[in-house]
Amino acid sequence: MSSTTRAQKAPDTRGPVRKLLTSFGFQIVAALVLGIAAGLIARQLGATADNPSGLSATLDTIGSSYVTLLRAAVVPLIFTAIVASISNLRRVQNAARLAGQTLLWFAITAFIAVTIGIVLGVTIQPGNRAGEGLETGDPYTVGTWWNFLLGLIPQNFLGIGVNSSFDAEAGSVTSSVSFNILQVIVVAAVVGIAALKAGKKAEPFLVFTESLLKVIQRVLWWIIRIAPLGTFGLIGAAVVKYGWEKLASLGWFAIAVYVGLALVLFVVYPILVKTHGLSIKQFFSGVWPAVQLAFVSRSSIGTLPLTERVTERNLGVPRSYASFAVPFGATTKMDGCAAIYPAIAAIFVAQFFGIELNFVQYLLIVLVSVVGSAATAGTTGAVVMLTLTLSTLGLPLEGVGLLLAIDPILDMGRTAVNVAGQALVPAIVAKREGILDEGRYNAPRAGLPFAEDDEDDTTEADASTSEPAATR
Numbered sequence: 153m154s155s156t157t158r159a160q161k162a163p164d165t166r167g168p169v170r171k172l173l174t175s176f177g178f179q180i181v182a183a184l185v186l187g188i189a190a191g192l193i194a195r196q197l198g199a200t201a202d203n204p205s206g207l208s209a210t211l212d213t214i215g216s217s218y219v220t221l222l223r224a225a226v227v228p229l230i231f232t233a234i235v236a237s238i239s240n241l242r243r244v245q246n247a248a249r250l251a252g253q254t255l256l257w258f259a260i261t262a263f264i265a266v267t268i269g270i271v272l273g274v275t276i277q278p279g280n281r282a283g284e285g286l287e288t289g290d291p292y293t294v295g296t297w298w299n300f301l302l303g304l305i306p307q308n309f310l311g312i313g314v315n316s317s318f319d320a321e322a323g324s325v326t327s328s329v330s331f332n333i334l335q336v337i338v339v340a341a342v343v344g345i346a347a348l349k350a351g352k353k354a355e356p357f358l359v360f361t362e363s364l365l366k367v368i369q370r371v372l373w374w375i376i377r378i379a380p381l382g383t384f385g386l387i388g389a390a391v392v393k394y395g396w397e398k399l400a401s402l403g404w405f406a407i408a409v410y411v412g413l414a415l416v417l418f419v420v421y422p423i424l425v426k427t428h429g430l431s432i433k434q435f436f437s438g439v440w441p442a443v444q445l446a447f448v449s450r451s452s453i454g455t456l457p458l459t460e461r462v463t464e465r466n467l468g469v470p471r472s473y474a475s476f477a478v479p480f481g482a483t484t485k486m487d488g489c490a491a492i493y494p495a496i497a498a499i500f501v502a503q504f505f506g507i508e509l510n511f512v513q514y515l516l517i518v519l520v521s522v523v524g525s526a527a528t529a530g531t532t533g534a535v536v537m538l539t540l541t542l543s544t545l546g547l548p549l550e551g552v553g554l555l556l557a558i559d560p561i562l563d564m565g566r567t568a569v570n571v572a573g574q575a576l577v578p579a580i581v582a583k584r585e586g587i588l589d590e591g592r593y594n595a596p597r598a599g600l601p602f603a604e605d606d607e608d609d610t611t612e613a614d615a616s617t618s619e620p621a622a623t624r
Contacts, residue, residue, distance in 0.1 A: 180444045183383040187211070187448075190384070191391025199392050211388035215448075218382025221375050222454040225368060229457055230479045231340045232365040237475035238344030239358045246585065253581045254477050258485050259522050261424070261573055265416050265487040266521035269495030270514055272412050278405035278496065279503025282554075337479065365475075372457040379445055379458070386448040390560065402558050405500050412492040413565045421576055428583045430593065437597045438466030439575045446571035450563045452489075456482045459571050466597070467579040468589030474578050481574035486537070488566030488573075491521040494541040501542060501551030513545050520544050 190211060199208035347354040422432045442462045446455040460478040463469045469477070495517050502509050520541050542549055582588035 179380040180383055180441065183380040184387050184444075184448070187384040187387035188391055191388040194388070194392045204392070208389065208392040211385045211392065214385025215382060215387075215389045216385075218375075218378070218385060219449050219451060219454050221382075222449070222457060223451070225372050225375065226453055226456055227336055228364075228368050229372065229460075230336050231343075232361050232368060233460070233475035233479060234337060234340035235344040235347065236358070236362045236365050237472055238341065239347060239361070250473055250581060250585060251476075253584065254480070254577060257577045257580055258481065261420070261487055261577065262485075262491045262522045263518065264420055265412075265491035265569075266495045266518050268415050268420070269412050269492040269521075270499065270517060272408045273496040273499030276404060276408040276411075277503055278402075278408045279500040279505075281404040282402060282500070282504055369457075369461075372461070376441075376458050376461065379441070383445065383448045390448070390564070393560070402555065405496070405555070406558060406562060408496050408500075409493060409562050410565055412496060413488055413569045416487055416492060417569050417572055421572060424576065424580060428580055430579070430583060430590075434594055435467070435576070435579070438462055438593070439572055442571050442575060443568045447564045447568040450560065450567050452482045452486065452567055452570045452574065455567070455571050459574055463575045463578055465592070466595075467575060468592035469578045469582045470587050470589070473582060473587065477578040477581070478574055481577060485574050485577060486566075486570045488569035489563075490537045492569070493562065493566055494521060494538045497538050497551075497555060498541045498545060498547060501547050501554070502545075504551060504554065505548055507547065509545070516544055517541060 190207065194205055194208040194211065197205055197207065199205035204212065347358055422435070425432050425435045439462055442455055442459040445458055446452065449455055452459075456479060459482065460474055463474045463478050464471050498517055499509065501507075520537075538552055538555075539549055542551065579588065579593070583590075
């Protein structure tokens, strides 16, 4: 039994139509359909990425504003969640084992994903099927192992960076603030460990941090509630900007990537779920709100608040563990961007330039994908990971320019798989360690975004001990 008694809820007296209309899943799907329709209408009216219309500009503003809201909450969420989760580790007997199991399953799933990518690249041979007229170009950013190591060193307290660009036509300088998420994690981990070492004197700080985390989670819940509106703008703007005609010359490459993504999401993940004695249906219904938002937002970091919430509320992963595993996975666990895509893309580039890959180079693709995804943290993930793979294999970096035209279209599927994996691994590890709340995992969704969709989630059992759920 849970140590916290949950209040009994009144029977749901809503009619079937009202249930459908108020269903979060239905609202997301409806927003997707309406967004695509709005985007197609805007394109028919002559809107393009370079020549926007009033409708397309409105769609872009709605979508970008929603992503901005999500990202604005990411840094305080990660900092407070990690500090709070580390403070809870003092109540967990197997904290080191949990961390080790998490890293192990990150590596296992990445290995499976990159293997699928290599097999598809060799079988489909997208580089030999590429359309004519493709132009090469230099990548706008390059990933290196050295930059990854330097990126671990915080430049300031929250990894804040300022990027400036000069507009020659307007004669003005535009500046933007960015955060290196990996540095935020490093700082939060150090602060959390220091607070633990400080003992009782740090208790007021830890209590404040946990209270602040509750406030931030409440704000994030409000943002998540308007996800259908953000979905409408994001998918509509994507249709206007990218369309589907860009797939023509790189059709086989896009097919190979999406087949790989589908195999991982709908075959590999369900097998892992089933072999751990969990319901496949419950996993997908639980994680689907985050997967949907990831698909349209194209941002694992932007989707992080929702990913963490579904991992806790739907999949039954203890908050003390999920608040560590999910933010960590959002920066380093990328089966789409860092495993499937760079494997197929590297093989594509080699085939396009007529370069034969040997067995050692295929092993290097696996190695880079399994251990190198952290190098994309806080940067432009898939492109950095691809350049890192190409440079490790000695392939021409100009090949990246071949693929940038359709990258946004591919990025939708890549990000959806990333997020699904970021929720899957904590659920698997929690199940293996006997701390998964299977009652919550198997709870009926009833069309709601979260199981037991009560407003006050502060009464949830924290499950912050290593005691199995069945005995609590």
